[in-house]
Structures are given as C-alpha cells and as structure tokens.
Amino acid sequence: MHLISKIILRAAAAVLLSGSLAGQSVAQEGKPAKELFGGMKLPSRSDAQSFGFYSKGCMAGGVAIPTDGPTWQAMRLSRNRRWGNPQMIALIEQFSRDAVEKAGWPGLLLGDISQPRGGPMLTGHASHQIGLDADIWLTPMPQRKLSYREREDTSAISMLAKNKFLTVDPSIWTPQHARLIMLAASYPQVERVFVNPAIKKKLCDTWTGDRSALGKVRPIYGHDYHFHIRIKCPADAVGCKAQAPVPEGDGCDKSLAWWFTDEPWAKPKPDPNKKPVKPRPVVLSDLPKACAVVLAEPARPEEEATFGTDAVAFSSEQPPSAPVQSIEAIIGDEPAALANVPVPLPRPMR
Template sequence: MTRTAAGALLAAALLACTVAAAEPTAKEIFGSQRAAAAMPSASFGFYSKGCLAGAAQLPADGPTWQAMRMSRDRRYGHPNTVAFLERLSREAAARGVWPGLLVGDISQARGGPMPSGHASHQIGLDADIWLRPMPAGRLTPAEREDYPFRSVLKPGTFEVDDRIWSSNYRDLIRMAAEDPKVQRIFVHPGIKKKLCETTGRERAWLNKVRPFYGHHEHFHVRLFCQPGSPGCTEQRSTGSGDGCGELDWWFDVALQPPKPGGKPPKPKPPMMLADMPDACRQVAGAPAIFDGGGVIAAGVSAPPPAALSYAPQVRVPIPTNRPSR
C-alpha cells in the first residue's frame, strides 16, 4: 500500500470517529422530547430497544392515583397502558384493596432510552407502581419530588417485613396480574417468595409474577404488545407453572455479593438511533401533539409547566442514516 493510500485510509478513519463522536445518542434524542409524536398510537421494537408513537399522558392527578417524580417527565404510555393504570386504581379502591396508586415511571413522550434509570420502559408498555398506598392528602408537585420510597423488605435482608406487608399488597399485585393485557410483573425475589407462601390454591396468576433485581419499593407491570402495533416485538412466554420452585438461584447466586477480585462488567456502548427500529427515526422527527389537540412542527418541544423543574430543553438534531460500509 502506498503512503498516499495509507494516509487516505487513516484520514477516513479519523473522520468517521469524529462523526461518530458528534452524533447524538438515542437517549439524547428521545430524552429531549417533551410531547408525543402526532402519529397513530403504536409501539415499535422491544421493551428495551424501541420507541412509542401517539402516546397518551397519564394525568398528574386522578381520584385514585397520583403521578410521582413529575420532573422526570415520564408519564407517557400507550393509550392502553394509561387506561390500564386508571382502571386498576379505580377497581382496587372500589374493592377496598388499595386506596390509590402512586405511579412512577411509564415512558418518555416518544419512548426510547432514558438519560438515566431504566433500560426498558421504551415502548410505552411498562409502568412502575409504588409499593406504598396513596396518602389521604393530595401531594403537591414539590412533595412528589421528595416523597420517600419505602422498601417492603426487612433492612439488610431479602425477606418481606411483616410490619409493612399485608394481604392487600398481595391482592393488588394479583389484580394487576389477572388483567389479560398484562404480560408479566417484576418484583424482588423476596416478594415473589412471600407471594408463593401466602397464596392459596388459585395460583395461576403467580406465573406472570417474575423475580428480578431491585423492585422492593415498587412493582413493574409490563403489558403485551397491543393491537395496531405490528412493529412491536413480543417478549417470550412465561410458560406454565407458578414459578415458585425456581427461587433458589436468586437467593443462592444472583443476590449474593460478587466474588473478591472479580472484573466488573464492561459497559455497553450507548444506543444510537441507527441501532433502533427504522420506524423510530420517523417517530423522533414527527410533529408534536399536545393535550389540547394542537400539532406543531417537528423538532419543536413543548415548554414544561412552570410549576415543575424539568431539566433544560436540548435541541438535538436527528442524524441521517449512514451509508453501509
């Protein structure tokens, strides 16, 4: 290879690195959106790699729910997700199971990866429900930023604290699991163990309740891909059985501290728009729609309510597809 050719290759490589460094990440693109895409409601991709068009926003307040941590601006979801949360809150209150839901993260205005926190919650079909009943008094926006999480585990253990836990916790999770739209529910392994120990003969709903890291201050509801979303990627089936015989690995292996001297996992490179379903490029650049029904041009974000302290708006350019190499 001649020096000229080698120099040209080196220059091309450096240019590619420079372009890659300048290109915004997917979490920057979707994290900057403050309004839903004016498109038919649909989920694209998988729960941990996708986006959401035509999102609905859970109202901050309802008779039987309150949205929490509103400065995160993550109370958008597929319309069926929002309807599910409202319905669950009403039915749980009507049955005397739960006075009202404290709802945490659902999704961003157009889904996609978040600047911090969840790897999932990207297609509007995931929602976090706090394991703490709604207080009698209505919380102010400022109070919702600081209202403390509460674990249902005994401090320093993987066991449920019976001073907090009651059958109402089990019944609320059961109500959610028995909804036909729900695909699975994530809880801490200690909570799954408690549910296995305190559930009678009608145990089919336990199949949907899956143990996972964390999830001792809230439980995570995940809906099936909804009608009208052919681009949504279904998660594998939970199979059959109640899953209660599969908990030993969690307590004996997964929840144990790492071995001394072990190498930490290598961080994954940030997700780029090119890594996501093709439809997400259209979702990211679509005109915005607001609660009042108005539509504004693509690339313009809605100003956040003055009462809340959102992170500063960022105008992020949408990169074009790169040519194949």
C-alpha cells in the same frame, strides 16, 4: 394533465421528506439515543404504535395520564415520564379503580411509565421504551393531594426487612399489598409483574386465592419499593416485538429458589487478561428504523397537553390540525388497523 401534476407533486413531497429524514438521521447519529429521546417534551402527532422491544425501541402517538385522578396520583413529575401507549394508560386507570374496589387499596402512586416518544432514558430504566411498562409504588396513596415538591421528594417505602436477607418486613407488608399485586397480574393483557424475589416468595408462601396468575409475578433485582407492570404488544401493533411467554406453573419452584443462593449476588470475577472496554452508548441506528421517523414527526399541539400539576391526557380521536404522513407509509410497511381500545379523554384544567 391535472392528475399527472398531482402525481409529480406527491413524488416530489416524498423525496423532500425522505431527504429531510436522512439529513436529520446523519446529524443525530453521533448522539446517544437517550439524549435524543430524553429531550423530547411532547409526543408525536400520529397513530399510537409501539416499535421494537421493551428495552430497545420507541413509541409513536403516546398519551399522558393526568397527574391526578380519583384513584391515583403521579409522582416525580419533573421526569416527564407519564406517557404510554393508550392501552397502557387505559389499563392503569382501570387498575387504579379496581385496586380501591377489589383490593382495599387507597389509590395508586404512579412511578415511571415512558417518555413522550419512548426510547432510551437519560437515567434509570433499561426498559420502559415502547410505552407498555409502568411502575406502581408499594406505598399507598394518601387521602390528600400531594404538592409538586412532595411528589419530587417523598420516598417510597421498601417492603424488605433491614436486618434480614431477602425477607419481607411483616410490620410493613399487609394483605392489601398481596391483593394489589395479584390483581395487577390478573388482567389478560398483563404479561408480567416484576417484584423483588422476597415479595415473590411471600406470595408463594401465603397467597390462598386463585393462583393461576401467580406465574406472571416474576422475581427480579430491586423492585422492593415498587412493582413493574408489563403488558403485551397490542394485537395490531406494527413492529412491536413480543417477549417470550412466562413458563407454565406458579413460579414457586427452583427458578425462585435460585435467588436465595449466593450466585445471583456474587460479584463477577474480572478477567486479568481482558482489557476493559468502555460500553458504547446506544445510538439511533441501533433502534428500529421507525424511531427516526418518530423523532422527526411534529408534536401534538401545545393546547392538547399542559405539563406540571395540571397535565391532561389526550384523545387520539381528535384530528391533527394539519395532515401528517403515517409512519407506516414512510418506512414502507402496510398500515395497521388500531385496536378499538378506550383512550383517556382530556380533563378540564383545574
């Protein structure tokens, strides 16, 4: 009888949870997804997972990189975009150390990574939604700790010449910039490094080291003030959609030459017979169904995260204070074993 009672209680709890999620989904469906995810201040208290694609998804169990480390400083703290999949955060910390030791770079200034639960952002990026993207400024870190206001107001420096089309400014660009970008591309878990076409051309023309990772460096609009690191879906990720592999070769070919023609920069010609249609905002139902659960999950306790200039990272090894049903169980997927990756541990407050 005791066993039957337990089964009944579990079934009732599952029904209540499903009903709660359904009610929340109905209430949230009319709101743009960027408002729902942009309003989250803390990550979900669950195992780390990236759901969906880089530009259409969300993140569970995100961790934050500290605002300051021995070889990095985070910028634009008010945006609250220092969160990522533990593998992304671990890579950034490793990259920052290697940049100093191997590339002669003073330290990294970190741009946007992701929101606490990923998802579409209120402003800016189309990607950065699943915790596997990170922006790194092309401005070197100063040898002093920047104030909060400096992190908000300081502008990154463009690598482009002001009076020449798609040309790197030789008075700003240095061999250290080249070594930094090529170092970022060298990690096996890095899938792409996005840069301005002029920067890609500069690397094609001048890089004399190992060129095996040069094909990962991809030209894209903008990205003359910073470069963008994208890592692969974690090996055991549930529901993470991989991007197609980069083409073979170093990318110093016709695909790069196209950027130096008129076509990429020509304004699209409007169709006089076509009525303008206002774009529909992305809503929660457009995202993977796990994202509704990510939004509904409890946040990590306040004591595990301090926002502002004394922010700390999390350790996923710390157990939650109360049991939380896994996302996989709720959406009916089989639980996936998490990859054994280093996770940043809490830093003492200073």
